[in-house]
Amino acid sequence: MKTFEFWFDFGSTASYLAWTQLPALEAATGAKAVLKPMLLGGVFQATGNQSPANIPAKGKYIFVDFARFANRYGVPLIRNPHFPINTLLFMRGAIALQMKGDARFMDYCRAIFDAIWVDSLNMNDPATAADALSRAGFDAQALVALASEQTTKDALKAATQTAVERGVFGAPTFFVGDQMFWGQDRLDFVKEALR
Amino acid sequence: MKTFEFWFDFGSTASYLAWTQLPALEAATGAKAVLKPMLLGGVFQATGNQSPANIPAKGKYIFVDFARFANRYGVPLIRNPHFPINTLLFMRGAIALQMKGDARFMDYCRAIFDAIWVDSLNMNDPATAADALSRAGFDAQALVALASEQTTKDALKAATQTAVERGVFGAPTFFVGDQMFWGQDRLDFVKEALR
Numbered sequence: 001m002k003t004f005e006f007w008f009d010f011g012s013t014a015s016y017l018a019w020t021q022l023p024a025l026e027a028a029t030g031a032k033a034v035l036k037p038m039l040l041g042g043v044f045q046a047t048g049n050q051s052p053a054n055i056p057a058k059g060k061y062i063f064v065d066f067a068r069f070a071n072r073y074g075v076p077l078i079r080n081p082h083f084p085i086n087t088l089l090f091m092r093g094a095i096a097l098q099m100k101g102d103a104r105f106m107d108y109c110r111a112i113f114d115a116i117w118v119d120s121l122n123m124n125d126p127a128t129a130a131d132a133l134s135r136a137g138f139d140a141q142a143l144v145a146l147a148s149e150q151t152t153k154d155a156l157k158a159a160t161q162t163a164v165e166r167g168v169f170g171a172p173t174f175f176v177g178d179q180m181f182w183g184q185d186r187l188d189f190v191k192e193a194l195r
Numbered sequence: 196m197k198t199f200e201f202w203f204d205f206g207s208t209a210s211y212l213a214w215t216q217l218p219a220l221e222a223a224t225g226a227k228a229v230l231k232p233m234l235l236g237g238v239f240q241a242t243g244n245q246s247p248a249n250i251p252a253k254g255k256y257i258f259v260d261f262a263r264f265a266n267r268y269g270v271p272l273i274r275n276p277h278f279p280i281n282t283l284l285f286m287r288g289a290i291a292l293q294m295k296g297d298a299r300f301m302d303y304c305r306a307i308f309d310a311i312w313v314d315s316l317n318m319n320d321p322a323t324a325a326d327a328l329s330r331a332g333f334d335a336q337a338l339v340a341l342a343s344e345q346t347t348k349d350a351l352k353a354a355t356q357t358a359v360e361r362g363v364f365g366a367p368t369f370f371v372g373d374q375m376f377w378g379q380d381r382l383d384f385v386k387e388a389l390r
Binding site: 047048049054055056057058060061064065068164167168169170180181182185186189 | 242249250260263364384
């Protein structure tokens with residue numbers, strides 16, 4: 001079966017927008033998305049790239065741009081007043097669930113993405129995060145324990161390094177074979193590459 | 196008549212790509228492009244933004260991305276080995292011709308864009324630039340003189356400052372009224388805004 005890789009970080013607005021379009025992309029292409037958690041902060045550090053939010057004029061514009069795409073996609077998107085969210089623990093949780101082959105990996109991703117970009121929760125606050133995860137049916141304490149294991153930490157570090165070695169400098173990034181596509185606004189090119 | 200603003204710098208690959216699509220955009224919308232020369236280097240300096248080429252991984256990718264769009268648009272695009280090109284004199288020439296109401300303003304723009312992005316000329320070299328302009332039917336010496344007038348220098352500085360004040364941080368940037376659109380990959384949104 002054809003696949004494509006989707007490298008993401010929950011804290012990236014563009015990753016959220018692209019995530020909402022994965023089902024449609026899979027349906028249109030018959031290809032399966034392989035989710036690749038990485039730590040965008042680590043990618044920025046390794047590449048010298050930075051968040052558009054760091055440039056005031058760009059930061060001001062970029063959410064207008066994201067809102068236009070949300071409108072086009074017909075998906076909710078609220079500017080989270082607690083941005084940026086430190087996603088280290090959440091990305092570790094994602095890669096840990098994925099390594100375990102946990103069937104609820106996608107539900108976990110949805111819970112985190114929605115908590116940040118739809119419900120505007122302050123996911124920097126451990127109690128708020130635990131509450132959001134509990135309401136989504138997850139054992140928050142168990143997740144934190146899992147995320148804190150050395151194997152998990154090493155796995156996220158290795159994944160992020162792999163991303164950088166393959167040329168990733170931002171999120172989301174798609175791969176169709178060796179072809180790289182950066183941004184939630186390149187879905188049509190990903191689609192073409194999969195045909 | 197409806198209009199939209201197109202803020203550009205000849206040295207920006209994305210500006211070139213968008214420039215090639217202006218006639219189609221005008222035809223599709225019935226709106227007229229108002230060309231707005233600015234100095235992208237000045238915009239970067241004022242906003243703290245920088246060329247994607249400054250981030251090695253991004254610089255490596257971005258031309259692949261531009262080539263994909265060139266292919267989609269069906270227009271030639273060659274990676275100029277002399278990039279970056281110092282466009283100060285060319286942008287001054289553009290704004291000077293425009294201020295004079297010179298009927299050959301668009302021909303001048305085409306000559307410079309093509310010299311850089313189609314013919315891969317080293318436009319950093321004054322003799323090469325003069326030759327390219329001469330072949331396009333321009334009096335290179337007269338243009339340099341015009342570009343070097345204080346009024347011209349001031350006009351480009353003022354235009355660049357206006358761009359920054361309106362929120363511009365990169366090129367190309369479109370305005371439809373007060374709505375700003377950054378990038379050659381936002382043509383469809385510009386089109387929608389004009390309808």
